[in-house]
Amino acid sequence: xxxxxxxxxxxxxxxxxxxxxxxxxxxxxxxxxxxxxxxxxxxxxxxxxxxxxxxxxxxxxxxxxxxxxxxxxxxxxxxxxxxxxxxxxxxxxxxxxxxxxxxxxxxxxxxxxxxxxxxxxxxxxxxxxxxxxxxxxxxxxxxxxxxxxxxxxxxxxxxxxxxxxxxxxxxxxxxxxxxxxxxxxxxxxxxxxxxxxxxxxxxxxxxxxxxxxxxxxxxxxxxxxxxxxxxxxxxxxxxxxxxxxxxx
Numbered sequence: 001x002x003x004x005x006x007x008x009x010x011x012x013x014x015x016x017x018x019x020x021x022x023x024x025x026x027x028x029x030x031x032x033x034x035x036x037x038x039x040x041x042x043x044x045x046x047x048x049x050x051x052x053x054x055x056x057x058x059x060x061x062x063x064x065x066x067x068x069x070x071x072x073x074x075x076x077x078x079x080x081x082x083x084x085x086x087x088x089x090x091x092x093x094x095x096x097x098x099x100x101x102x103x104x105x106x107x108x109x110x111x112x113x114x115x116x117x118x119x120x121x122x123x124x125x126x127x128x129x130x131x132x133x134x135x136x137x138x139x140x141x142x143x144x145x146x147x148x149x150x151x152x153x154x155x156x157x158x159x160x161x162x163x164x165x166x167x168x169x170x171x172x173x174x175x176x177x178x179x180x181x182x183x184x185x186x187x188x189x190x191x192x193x194x195x196x197x198x199x200x201x202x203x204x205x206x207x208x209x210x211x212x213x214x215x216x217x218x219x220x221x222x223x224x225x226x227x228x229x230x231x232x233x234x235x236x237x238x239x240x241x242x243x244x245x246x247x248x
Contacts, residue, residue, distance in 0.1 A: 007056070009033040009081045010227070011073050013064050013121060014091025016043040018193035019141065021051075022216040023088055023223050028053050030224065033081040035073055037091065039063050056081075064091045064117030070124030077128075084132065086227045087125040089118045089140045089165070094158045094195065102157045114161035119168065126172075126181065135180025137227045141219070142166050142187045144240040150207065166236060173234030182233035184226040189214055189240025209242025 010027045014020040016038035024034045024047075033056045038044045041061035048057045058080045062069035077084045093113040097106065122138060129136040145155060146163045166185060173183040190204045191214040205212040222239045226232060238244055 007031055007033050007081070008085035009035065009077050009083050010086040010088060011035045011037070011077055011084060011125060012088040012090060013037045013073075013117075015088075016040060016047045018195060019188070019191060019216050019219050020088070020090040021047055023090060023220045024057075025051060026217075026220040026224055027086075027227075028056060032056070032086075033077075034058075035060060035077045035080070037062070037064070037069070037073060063113075064089075064121045065112045067120050067124070070121035073121065074124050074128045083134075084125060084128050085134075085136055087122065087136070087138045088223055088227070089121060089138070091117060092141070092158075092162070094143075094155070094162075096153050096155045097157065098154045099156045107157050110157045110161040111164075114158065115164040115168070118165050122168075122172070126176065126179075129181055130179055136182075138172070138181065138183045139223050139226045140165050140169050140183070140185040141223075142169070142185045142236065144187045144189050144238055144243050146187065147238075148244040169236065170234050177233060182226075182230075184229075184232060184234070185236045186219060186222045186226065187236045187238045187240065187244075188219055189238070189243045191216060191219060207243055208240060209246055212241060214239060214241060 010032050012020050012024050015024045015036040027034050036059040044059040044061055048059050058076050060072045060076050142165050143162045145159045146166050169183050169185040192201050201213055222237050
């Protein structure tokens with residue numbers, strides 16, 4: 001039987017629902033250990049129970065914007081599973097609002113929740129990966145809106161914060177290559193998640209060449225690929241049905 005310390009271990013932020021939860025499910029299906037994260041302890045506990053692999057699942061409640069959350073993710077992974085192999089920076093916030101209506105408080109929410117949180121969590125994990133000395137993989141979740149904005153969907157504040165995550169991906173890929181740490185990004189299009197509850201998400205399908213919205217499993221497939229692609233770093237993989245490539 002494979003011991004948990006010989007399995008790869010993935011830390012996944014924002015994984016109590018939606019894309020993050022499906023990414024966790026995908027890693028577990030491949031035999032990995034998983035450390036879940038989210039701000040709501042009750043939702044995390046339920047997500048962990050629903051995933052059905054208690055011996056290979058741990059969870060840490062807390063906002064990624066707090067430095068201690070990243071540190072706790074690291075210590076939990078090492079205490080439970082003895083290693084860290086993959087960090088998936090999925091946690092974030094997103095909402096549309098016209099540019100001139102965005103308040104300073106709104107901007108702080110997006111910059112903190114998306115960019116600062118990703119930055120701090122990654123710092124904690126990179127320190128651990130360097131100490132471990134076996135390399136690793138970081139996969140960030142971005143958005144195709146960084147490259148192709150939608151006139152009818154004004155979202156400058158979250159897009160600017162996510163653009164910072166795109167830039168961070170490129171910068172860290174260069175800085176961390178010597179440590180054997182690869183850093184990549186999935187630039188997601190519009191995906192059917194709880195974020196769109198109460199809206200007709202399929203009405204956005206026409207924005208993509210494939211004339212549909214994405215499903216969470218399609219993002220998970222891309223994350224698994226990048227997590228294991230040993231000769232890929234600094235890459236932004238668009239998973240958006242051709243949203244950026246052209247117009248239907």
